[in-house]
Amino acid sequence: MEITNANFCDELENISKNLKQSCFVGFDAEFTAILSSETFKHRLFDTSEDRYNLMKNEVSNMIMTQVGLTMFLYDRDLDTYKAIGYTFHLCPQVFGDIDQSFIFQASTLRFLCKHNFDFNKFTYNGLPYLSKAEEAMVRQELKDKNLFNNLTRSLVMDEERKLQYYCSEVSKWLASSDEGTMYLDVQDPVLRYIVHNELRLRFDGILTTNSLGNSNKVLIYRDKYVEGASSAPMQILEDNLMTHLLGFSQIIDLLITHRKPLIGHNIYLDTILLHNQFIGPLPYKYSTFKKNINDAFPLIFDTKTISYHMRKLLTVDEAWKTNVLQDLYEFFAEGKCKKLEKGVNLIRLMTSFNVKQSFHEAGWDSYCSGYCFIRLGHWAACELRGHNRPVGPTEILSALAPHANKVNVIRGAVPYMNLAGSDPLKHRPMVLHIKSINDRVINVSKVASSLAAYGSVDVKLYDARAALVATNSQYTADRILGQFKNNTDYKVTRYNPIRHSKAGRMALWSGAILTTGIFVYFLHKNVNK
Numbered sequence: 001m002e003i004t005n006a007n008f009c010d011e012l013e014n015i016s017k018n019l020k021q022s023c024f025v026g027f028d029a030e031f032t033a034i035l036s037s038e039t040f041k042h043r044l045f046d047t048s049e050d051r052y053n054l055m056k057n058e059v060s061n062m063i064m065t066q067v068g069l070t071m072f073l074y075d076r077d078l079d080t081y082k083a084i085g086y087t088f089h090l091c092p093q094v095f096g097d098i099d100q101s102f103i104f105q106a107s108t109l110r111f112l113c114k115h116n117f118d119f120n121k122f123t124y125n126g127l128p129y130l131s132k133a134e135e136a137m138v139r140q141e142l143k144d145k146n147l148f149n150n151l152t153r154s155l156v157m158d159e160e161r162k163l164q165y166y167c168s169e170v171s172k173w174l175a176s177s178d179e180g181t182m183y184l185d186v187q188d189p190v191l192r193y194i195v196h197n198e199l200r201l202r203f204d205g206i207l208t209t210n211s212l213g214n215s216n217k218v219l220i221y222r223d224k225y226v227e228g229a230s231s232a233p234m235q236i237l238e239d240n241l242m243t244h245l246l247g248f249s250q251i252i253d254l255l256i257t258h259r260k261p262l263i264g265h266n267i268y269l270d271t272i273l274l275h276n277q278f279i280g281p282l283p284y285k286y287s288t289f290k291k292n293i294n295d296a297f298p299l300i301f302d303t304k305t306i307s308y309h310m311r312k313l314l315t316v317d318e319a320w321k322t323n324v325l326q327d328l329y330e331f332f333a334e335g336k337c338k339k340l341e342k343g344v345n346l347i348r349l350m351t352s353f354n355v356k357q358s359f360h361e362a363g364w365d366s367y368c369s370g371y372c373f374i375r376l377g378h379w380a381a382c383e384l385r386g387h388n389r390p391v392g393p394t395e396i397l398s399a400l401a402p403h404a405n406k407v408n409v410i411r412g413a414v415p416y417m418n419l420a421g422s423d424p425l426k427h428r429p430m431v432l433h434i435k436s437i438n439d440r441v442i443n444v445s446k447v448a449s450s451l452a453a454y455g456s457v458d459v460k461l462y463d464a465r466a467a468l469v470a471t472n473s474q475y476t477a478d479r480i481l482g483q484f485k486n487n488t489d490y491k492v493t494r495y496n497p498i499r500h501s502k503a504g505r506m507a508l509w510s511g512a513i514l515t516t517g518i519f520v521y522f523l524h525k526n527v528n529k
Contacts, residue, residue: 091126
């Protein structure tokens with residue numbers, strides 16, 4: 001189901017109920033940009049912390065335009081999982097001193113067009129949101145009684161004209177009509193809050209409240225002493241305003257409150273944007289970022305990380321083609337997993353998506369991520385117990401517990417980011433050191449081209465005549481060492497920081513000189529005896 005500003009309020013209660021009853025929640029997001037330039041290229045040298053430090057300043061201009069959530073509910077009597085999926089369309093907002101900005105990368109724009117992204121829903125009907133930091137700022141302005149004045153100062157000309165029109169209509173009504181009440185139709189929730197406050201300031205004798213049955217209409221009483229009538233309390237007006245401003249952030253709050261396991265596929269960038277867009281600006285320290293995410297979402301599973309581990313249990317012919325979400329989903333959905341031929345729980349999708357079931361549509365991808373999680377968890381649970389039968393959510397979460405909070409790191413020096421503890425040690429083969437024999441200045445591009453035939457590598461400059469080479473496997477590293485053993489252009493060895501760094505060489509020379517000095521001293525002392 002697609003959720004926009006038009007139906008969010010009507011569906012919020014159902015979304016909340018389904019989320020509360022779910023055993024876990026599939027998650028996916030679509031972005032306005034991808035950091036794809038040479039500067040942000042995924043390198044085999046990178047740890048997860050390196051990757052974070054490289055990205056943290058740039059992603060502040062990126063936003064999620066779509067968030068997909070699929071709630072998986074378990075029917076114990078039928079051993080069946082029911083999946084209720086939502087695609088939330090989001091749009092930044094301007095409010096007082098808050099002016100949420102973002103970049104739309106041309107290549108991402110083209111990608112979204114290719115996958116039928118609806119830009120009208122994004123711009124005209126997208127849900128607003130506030131980060132925790134922005135929410136705290138607005139609430140402080142309310143507490144300090146500054147918000148109304150700040151809002152009126154920031155009105156654009158069209159909004160100023162509307163406000164003056166509403167006040168003029170009330171003035172004419174008070175002067176020329178005997179009617180006891182009148183209505184103003186104010187569609188914009190922020191302007192409606194301003195109208196309530198402005199009318200109360202300008203016309204001392206009136207009451208203003210929200211019309212029953214139509215939240216867009218401001219009901220005005222001519223006489224504030226009319227029996228049974230009262231102005232809407234300021235707290236109610238402020239609560240209504242905050243509910244509107246928070247928009248999709250209310251869903252994030254529900255996820256945080258209910259602490260449901262969150263399931264995604266290859267969600268390293270998603271976690272960074274979740275923090276930046278809904279918690280607050282990314283912290284300087286990588287460890288603080290991980291703690292903040294783990295405090296908000298204490299149980300996250302990345303099906304890409306899990307799939308790498310589970311794939312090792314299959315032969316090449318038995319396994320899925322690649323670890324991308326589509327291949328993994330089709331492998332399980334089409335019954336190709338021989339480990340799951342019997343006793344598999346039925347998974348029923350209860351809500352249809354308005355677009356065709358297309359990958360890179362956030363709601364559909366969130367369903368596929370959760371679907372794969374159930375199948376991978378079922379398989380893992382059956383491996384532990386030694387036989388196949390339907391598996392409940394508790395068993396799935398227990399079987400996949402070793403993979404909890406381990407988020408895949410694409411083509412890096414470590415396999416995953418551990419949100420709940422220390423990241424793993426580097427798992428790539430030892431780095432190679434390549435030195436130019438003939439040229440006084442090494443050409444990194446030329447080196448990379450020369451090594452590309454032996455496997456996936458990354459090359460970075462080390463000093464004027466040398467470079468470091470990271471390889472994707474020990475096989476690739478061994479091939480390069482073997483092929484360049486007698487090469488006349490380059491000398492390739494395993495990198496040794498003591499032998500190859502200037503500081504290391506100085507330490508070696510210093511040690512050698514010191515050792516020689518001591519030896520000469522004792523030799524001289526013995527000769528003179």
